[in-house]
Amino acid sequence: xxxxxxxxxxxxxxxxxxxxxxxxxxxxxxxxxxxxxxxxxxxxxxxxxxxxxxxxxxxxxxxxxxxxxxxxxxxxxxxxxxxxxxxxxxxxxxxxxxxxxxxxxxxxxxxxxxxxxxxxxxxxxxxxxxxxxxxxxxxxxxxxxxxxxxxxxxxxxxxxxxxxxxxxxxxxxxxxxxxxxxxxxxxxxxxxxxxxxxxxxxxxxxxxxxxxxxxxxxxxxxxxxxxxxxxxxxxxxxxxxxxxxxxxxxxxxxxxxxxxxxxxxxxxxxx
Numbered sequence: 001x002x003x004x005x006x007x008x009x010x011x012x013x014x015x016x017x018x019x020x021x022x023x024x025x026x027x028x029x030x031x032x033x034x035x036x037x038x039x040x041x042x043x044x045x046x047x048x049x050x051x052x053x054x055x056x057x058x059x060x061x062x063x064x065x066x067x068x069x070x071x072x073x074x075x076x077x078x079x080x081x082x083x084x085x086x087x088x089x090x091x092x093x094x095x096x097x098x099x100x101x102x103x104x105x106x107x108x109x110x111x112x113x114x115x116x117x118x119x120x121x122x123x124x125x126x127x128x129x130x131x132x133x134x135x136x137x138x139x140x141x142x143x144x145x146x147x148x149x150x151x152x153x154x155x156x157x158x159x160x161x162x163x164x165x166x167x168x169x170x171x172x173x174x175x176x177x178x179x180x181x182x183x184x185x186x187x188x189x190x191x192x193x194x195x196x197x198x199x200x201x202x203x204x205x206x207x208x209x210x211x212x213x214x215x216x217x218x219x220x221x222x223x224x225x226x227x228x229x230x231x232x233x234x235x236x237x238x239x240x241x242x243x244x245x246x247x248x249x250x251x252x253x254x255x256x257x258x259x260x261x262x263x264x265x266x267x268x269x270x271x
Contacts, residue, residue, distance in 0.1 A: 009229070020218075026077070032072055037053075051068070085143070094192050121167050134247045
């Protein structure tokens with residue numbers, strides 16, 4: 001593999017939004033790209049091979065990896081992008097619903113990663129990029145369970161990178177802020193809604209929609225993923241977009257009390 005032929009990339013959740021733009025950007029960067037979708041009839045851009053796969057199903061993941069290896073013989077890059085959101089008070093979700101979100105956002109990443117690691121280890125090289133979020137860095141009222149999955153991915157990815165470096169495999173995080181995709185349209189709603197949260201939950205949904213409407217184009221995130229994929233020595237984390245960069249800076253350097261006050265004010269939460 002070289003700069004003009006960086007190898008084979010596998011992108012989960014590639015039928016729309018960030019995943020779709022990422023697949024196209026990697027194709028333009030010279031990768032042979034395989035994208036996944038839960039729908040068997042999902043269409044990719046010209047040059048992208050779309051395969052049906054469900055990250056919550058271990059057998060489906062194993063079948064996917066076997067298909068890619070049968071067609072391409074190797075996997076040089078895995079982009080774990082597939083994910084779902086959940087908007088509502090933390091106590092409004094049943095344990096079963098919380099487990100379902102973790103099954104996609106966390107255990108889906110684990111299933112995909114564990115499936116490609118033997119391949120990358122045999123190759124003596126590989127790169128894994130996990131999509132986190134600014135909600136993996138900061139508190140996210142009324143997105144607590146989603147934020148918890150992204151905090152988990154942060155800790156998992158950083159730890160895994162230390163484990164795999166001696167095998168020539170690196171792991172990096174990409175942290176978007178609000179992005180102009182249909183993500184908010186596909187948010188899961190609480191399965192045990194409580195009237196006490198109705199008003200503020202509605203305000204949070206409006207806040208999120210405004211953030212998405214004025215957010216970064218998904219191509220910005222895709223370009224950041226390509227940067228993380230092609231860096232000879234990857235950084236541990238890549239902020240994708242101006243908002244993500246500001247949030248990460250403030251989280252690191254602002255006093256905790258000041259950050260807390262600013263967050264509550266911005267979200268219209270009273271003390």
